[in-house]
Amino acid sequence: MASSFAMRLVHLGYAVHVVGEATAPAFAAGDVLVGVSGSGNTSGTVRAAGEARRAGGRVVAVTTDADSELAAAADAVLLVPAATKNRAEGETATAQPLSSLFDQAVHLALDAVCLRLAAEAGIDNATARGAHVRTE
Known part of the structure; x- marks a missing residue:
């Protein structure tokens, strides 16, 4: 879900990298990390x-648990009330396996963030498509 969010941000004109990718640079002051973890x-x-x-960046946590390590390290927390693979007490009940519900809810929540950013920047589908990889 984090990679999908990164891709959409690129379509909106942001300079974005995914942690662990070979071309991702080191964190720098002013960078923002969006950390996604159900638990x-x-x-x-x-x-x-x-x-x-430590690099002087900011952290946004996307999680189900406001008391988690990630939330404690974050400057801002987006709480997503959905079931994870841990099935912790208080999580939403679901028949879906593992973290499927969390993944789906995160996708929708982060897509809503992208819609808001696009609206604020006046970016429409045609503009976003211009930043999309062309394969035809």
Whole structure:
């Protein structure tokens, strides 16, 4: 879901990289990390948040748990009330396996963020399509 969000931000004209990709640069002051973890305790995501903070960056946590390690490291938290693979007490009930419900809810929530950013910047479908990879 984080990679999909990154792709949409690129379509909107933002300079975006995905942690762990070969071409991703080191964090720098002023950078923003959007960390997505249902539990908020995924070690790699929490580690990336710490690195972003040490570099002078900001962290936005997308999680179900306001009391998680990721939320504690964040400047802002987007709480997504959905079931994760952990099925923690208080999570929304679902028949879907693992973190499917969380993934779907995050996709919709982050897409809503993109819609808002596009509206504020006056970016329509044709403009976003111009930034999309062309394969034909």
